[in-house]
Amino acid sequence: MDEKTQELRDIFTSVTDGEETVTESQEDTRGSLEKDERTVEERLERVVARMRERYGFETPLSDGELIAVAKGFYDDRTDAELAADLGVDEADVFEARMALHLVSEADADEVDLVAIRARDEDDATLAAEYDVSEAQIRRYRRVAAAKDESRAANDRYRDEFDSILGDSELASRMATDVREDGLEDATEGMETDVSF
Incomplete structure (x- = not known):
C-alpha cells in the first residue's frame, strides 16, 4: 500500500469506528410504475x-x-x-x-371551438347562428378559454x-392483469371437466 492509500484507509477506519469494511444490506423491493414517494x-x-x-x-x-x-x-x-x-x-x-x-371531448362536441373563439359577436347572435341556447354558447366559450389556458401552459x-x-x-389494471395471467398460467393444461 502506498502512503496515500494508507492515509485514506486510516481516515475511513476512523470515520467508521474501526470497521474494516462497510456493507449496506439490500432488500428486494417490488417495482412500481410510480417513482414519486x-x-x-x-x-x-x-x-x-x-x-x-x-x-x-x-x-x-x-x-x-x-x-x-x-x-x-x-x-x-x-x-x-x-x-x-x-x-x-x-x-x-x-x-x-x-x-x-380538465376538458373532455364531450364538452364541445357539437360546435367548432376555433370558430367560436375567433368570433366577437355577443352570445345571443352566436346562439341564434348555431341554433343553441345562450347558456350553451357561454359554456363553449368557457371550454375554449380553458383549452387556451391549458395550451399556454x-x-x-x-x-x-x-x-x-x-x-x-x-398500475391497478396491470396488477390485475398480472394476477389473472398468473392464475391462467398456473391452471393451463389442467383438466377442468371433473365430476364430483
Missing part, C-alpha cells in the same frame, strides 16, 4: 395548490373537492354525478373542471393529472 392524494394537492396560485381561480369548492372532481373526471363520472356526490351545483363542478384544465397541469391519475389506474 408521495401518495396520489399528496401529489394531487400539490398540483391543485400550484394551479390556484398561478391562475388565482375562484371556486366555492375546497381543494379536497377539487381533487374529487379530478378523480371523478378520470373515472368518467359526469358533472351531475360529481355534483350530487359533493352536494354542490353542477355548474360549480363544470367551472372547477375548466379551472383545472403547454398542457403541463393536464399532463400532471394524466401522470398521477392515469398511472394509478394503469
Whole structure:
C-alpha cells in the first residue's frame, strides 16, 4: 500500500469506528410504475395548490373537492354525478373542471371551438347562428378559454393529472392483469371437466 492509500484507509477506519469494511444490506423491493414517494392524494394537492396560485381561480369548492372532481373526471363520472356526490351545483363542478384544465371531448362536441373563439359577436347572435341556447354558447366559450389556458401552459397541469391519475389506474389494471395471467398460467393444461 502506498502512503496515500494508507492515509485514506486510516481516515475511513476512523470515520467508521474501526470497521474494516462497510456493507449496506439490500432488500428486494417490488417495482412500481410510480417513482414519486408521495401518495396520489399528496401529489394531487400539490398540483391543485400550484394551479390556484398561478391562475388565482375562484371556486366555492375546497381543494379536497377539487381533487374529487379530478378523480371523478378520470373515472368518467359526469358533472351531475360529481355534483350530487359533493352536494354542490353542477355548474360549480363544470367551472372547477375548466379551472383545472380538465376538458373532455364531450364538452364541445357539437360546435367548432376555433370558430367560436375567433368570433366577437355577443352570445345571443352566436346562439341564434348555431341554433343553441345562450347558456350553451357561454359554456363553449368557457371550454375554449380553458383549452387556451391549458395550451399556454403547454398542457403541463393536464399532463400532471394524466401522470398521477392515469398511472394509478394503469398500475391497478396491470396488477390485475398480472394476477389473472398468473392464475391462467398456473391452471393451463389442467383438466377442468371433473365430476364430483
